[in-house]
Amino acid sequence: QVQLVESGGGLVQAGGSLKLSCAASGRTFSSSAMGWFRQAPGNEREFVAGINWSGARAYYADSVKGRFTISRDNAKNTEYLQMNSLKPEDTAVYYCAADALPYRLPRLSSEYNYWGQGTQVTVSS
Numbered sequence: 001q002v003q004l005v006e007s008g009g010g011l012v013q014a015g016g017s018l019k020l021s022c023a024a025s026g027r028t029f030s031s032s033a034m035g036w037f038r039q040a041p042g043n044e045r046e047f048v049a050g051i052n053w054s055g056a057r058a059y060y061a062d063s064v065k066g067r068f069t070i071s072r073d074n075a076k077n078t079e080y081l082q083m084n085s086l087k088p089e090d091t092a093v094y095y096c097a098a099d100a101l102p103y104r105l106p107r108l109s110s111e112y113n114y115w116g117q118g119t120q121v122t123v124s125s
Contacts, residue, residue: 002026002114004096009119012086016123020081022096022116029053030074031102036081037109038092038121045095047107049081059105064090086123093118 008020020036035050049070051058058070067086072079079096097112106112 002098004098004114004116006094006096006116006119009094009121011122011124014086014088014123014125016086017082017084018086018121019083020094020096020119020121022079022081024077024079024098024114028074028077029098030077032099033104033106034072034079034099035097035106035112036070036079037095037097037112038090039095039118040092043092045109047109048094050105050107051079052105053103057105059107083121086121088123088125090121091123092121094121 003025006022031053033052036048037045038048039045049060051070051072055072067084069082095118096116098114100113
C-alpha cells in the first residue's frame with residue numbers, strides 16, 4: 001500500500017519560514033516526479049511546485065517563485081518544500097503528490113496518482 005505522509009505544517013507569522021516534508025512508503029518514486037499542491041478554503045487545489053525524478057529540475061507557480069524551494073532525497077524516498085518569506089495568502093492545506101509514471105514533469109493535479117493527507121499551513125499577518 002502506497003502512502004505519502006506530510007509533516008512540518010503549523011502557524012507562522014508573515015515573513016517567517018516553514019519546511020514541509022513528505023515521506024513515501026510502499027513503493028519507490030526515484031524515477032518519478034513529485035510535487036506540492038495547496039488548497040485554501042473556497043478555492044480549488046492549485047499547483048505549488050514540482051521536481052523531476054533526479055532532483056535536477058524544479059518548477060514553481062509564479063506566486064511562490066523565489067520564496068519556495070522544492071527538493072528531494074531519493075535515498076529516503078522523501079521530498080521537501082522550504083517556504084520562506086511567507087505571506088498570509090500562503091495559508092492553505094498543503095498536499096504532497098507523486099506521479100506513477102516515470103520521467104514526466106506534471107503540473108496538473110490529474111496527472112498525479114498518489115496523494116498525502118495534507119498538512120495545514122497558517123500564516124498570520
